Amino acid sequence: MFDSLQDGLKGAFKSLRGKGKLTESNMREGLKLVETSLLEADVSIDVTRSFMGSVTEKALGEKVLLALDPSEQLVKVVYDELTDLLGPVDDDLRLDQEVNIIMMCGLQGSGKTTTCGKLAKLLQRDAKITPLLCAADLQRPAAIDQLHVLGDSLGVPVYSNKEESDPVKVCQEAVAQAKANKNQVVILDTAGRLAIDEVLMEQLKTIDRKVQPHHVFLVVDGMTGQDAVKSAGAFHKALELNGVVMTKLDGDARGGALLSVKHVTGVPIRFLGTGEHLDDLEIFRPEGMASRILGMGDMVALAQQAQNLVDEEEQKRMQEALEKGQFTLDDFRNHMQKMAKPGLMQKMMGLLPGMPNMREINDMMSQGDTSKQIRQMVGIIDSMTPRERKNPKIIDPNRRQRIAAGAGVQAKQVSELIKQYDTMKPMLTGMAGMNAGDRMQQMQDLQSQMMDPSRGMPKTKKSTGKRLSPKEKKKQAKEREKRLRQMRREKRNKKS
Numbered sequence: 001m002f003d004s005l006q007d008g009l010k011g012a013f014k015s016l017r018g019k020g021k022l023t024e025s026n027m028r029e030g031l032k033l034v035e036t037s038l039l040e041a042d043v044s045i046d047v048t049r050s051f052m053g054s055v056t057e058k059a060l061g062e063k064v065l066l067a068l069d070p071s072e073q074l075v076k077v078v079y080d081e082l083t084d085l086l087g088p089v090d091d092d093l094r095l096d097q098e099v100n101i102i103m104m105c106g107l108q109g110s111g112k113t114t115t116c117g118k119l120a121k122l123l124q125r126d127a128k129i130t131p132l133l134c135a136a137d138l139q140r141p142a143a144i145d146q147l148h149v150l151g152d153s154l155g156v157p158v159y160s161n162k163e164e165s166d167p168v169k170v171c172q173e174a175v176a177q178a179k180a181n182k183n184q185v186v187i188l189d190t191a192g193r194l195a196i197d198e199v200l201m202e203q204l205k206t207i208d209r210k211v212q213p214h215h216v217f218l219v220v221d222g223m224t225g226q227d228a229v230k231s232a233g234a235f236h237k238a239l240e241l242n243g244v245v246m247t248k249l250d251g252d253a254r255g256g257a258l259l260s261v262k263h264v265t266g267v268p269i270r271f272l273g274t275g276e277h278l279d280d281l282e283i284f285r286p287e288g289m290a291s292r293i294l295g296m297g298d299m300v301a302l303a304q305q306a307q308n309l310v311d312e313e314e315q316k317r318m319q320e321a322l323e324k325g326q327f328t329l330d331d332f333r334n335h336m337q338k339m340a341k342p343g344l345m346q347k348m349m350g351l352l353p354g355m356p357n358m359r360e361i362n363d364m365m366s367q368g369d370t371s372k373q374i375r376q377m378v379g380i381i382d383s384m385t386p387r388e389r390k391n392p393k394i395i396d397p398n399r400r401q402r403i404a405a406g407a408g409v410q411a412k413q414v415s416e417l418i419k420q421y422d423t424m425k426p427m428l429t430g431m432a433g434m435n436a437g438d439r440m441q442q443m444q445d446l447q448s449q450m451m452d453p454s455r456g457m458p459k460t461k462k463s464t465g466k467r468l469s470p471k472e473k474k475k476q477a478k479e480r481e482k483r484l485r486q487m488r489r490e491k492r493n494k495k496s
């Protein structure tokens with residue numbers, strides 16, 4: 001997700017990192033790259049401008065320029081700004097009425113009907129509420145059937161009336177039925193058009209006026225870029241929206257639209273649609289999204305996905321193992337097997353920091369189906385001896401050859417698997433039992449390690465051919481000392 005924005009920002013930070021000491025002028029260069037990557041990712045000019053305004057001010061502040069690692073500080077400035085721009089959240093549906101009405105609106109094909117189903121599933125799972133779905137899209141006869149199919153698969157009732165041609169009436173009838181059957185929530189699946197038109201808007205306004213939904217959510221297709229932004233503006237003008245759902249963020253959505261839609265409507269983003277399955281609805285969190293955009297991964301979303309996957313007992317066992325710092329290749333293998341569900345693997349990998357981005361993963365996965373890939377990984381681990389599984393460090397080229405031959409793969413694939421395991425292990429074990437703040441810190445540390453593998457080791461400075469003045473030397477020595485102290489502290493913290 002959000003590949004281009006992610007790639008662009010990473011490039012910007014990387015080029016700054018290579019510069020050693022930052023000055024105002026090379027920081028400005030880095031900021032230019034940040035700006036370009038925003039624009040390339042489809043963030044509108046207005047949003048980019050205001051975003052860059054506050055980032056520049058902070059980045060050129062003394063605190064950042066004098067920091068030991070200014071590019072890391074810039075990552076933090078951009079992260080904070082993204083979080084600010086994407087927030088605040090409003091994840092409370094305030095279902096305190098006898099019947100709470102949620103209306104979905106948006107262009108045709110944006111994912112309204114699918115989102116109705118996903119939201120119904122989420123309510124069932126998390127709030128133990130069985131909502132009533134209302135088929136208020138009377139434009140296409142198939143739309144009613146589509147909702148019925150969804151409802152049947154979820155065990156959720158669907159109200160429809162094929163005799164009625166007025167969507168307002170259908171909505172009113174649904175609300176009445178919900179009252180009678182004590183459905184706490186009604187979700188209205190309204191009609192969409194290919195482009196915004198007056199008739200559609202009037203129809204929605206009438207529903208809004210006469211049915212008085214408690215929530216009006218705009219469903220926006222994340223793949224449509226700036227068009228999404230335009231339509232969001234029009235919908236917001238006609239209806240008082242109080243939430244946005246952005247769908248199809250599992251594809252090659254460029255991410256910019258999310259920032260722009262938020263900016264244009266000022267309405268909280270509530271949910272993200274990340275796939276065609278009914279489980280693929282995430283509650284929006286600005287911090288998680290900012291991390292993802294910056295390529296730091298979203299550990300909270302990852303944990304959530306994993307949680308929906310393994311049963312409670314296994315989870316407890318995992319947690320205990322993780323807290324003890326044990327996450328063996330056997331655990332890794334069991335985990336992989338659980339992820340053999342189609343599509344899930346790509347998604348989880350996309351949430352992990354340091355993993356190849358979605359495009360690469362999709363390419364990789366589409367060459368063979370996911371379950372085949374997983375079978376291969378499992379095969380590799382199965383070809384290892386118990387000792388190797390416990391301590392993959394002992395796997396030398398000879399052992400690697402043997403394992404590869406046993407699993408029928410290339411030696412390179414064995415190394416890749418171990419690398420993946422090595423990336424996951426410190427993250428998972430380190431994060432078990434941490435609070436959210438520490439986790440954030442950990443994520444940032446991890447990220448900087450990934451961008452600069454030499455970090456953590458004293459840097460060997462390349463000769464510039466220029467001699468340093470005594471004052472500069474003294475300053476460098478001081479910086480080195482500070483860095484060493486910091487390293488020792490980090491080491492100590494890791495031990496305790």
Ligand SMILES: Nc1nc2c(ncn2[C@@H]2O[C@H](COP(=O)(O)OP(=O)(O)O)[C@@H](O)[C@H]2O)c(=O)[nH]1
Pocket residue numbers: 106107108109110111112113114115192247248249250251272273274275276280
């Ligand atoms: N990949 C992906 N496809 C989605 C998502 N949400 C909806 N879709 C697909 O988009 C198409 C249109 O969805 P639908 O709910 O019928 O849109 P509506 O016309 O707004 O009701 C369908 O093929 C859905 O499966 C999503 O989050 N990810």
Ligand SMILES: [Mg+2]
Pocket residue numbers: 112113114137143189
């Ligand atoms: Mg529909």
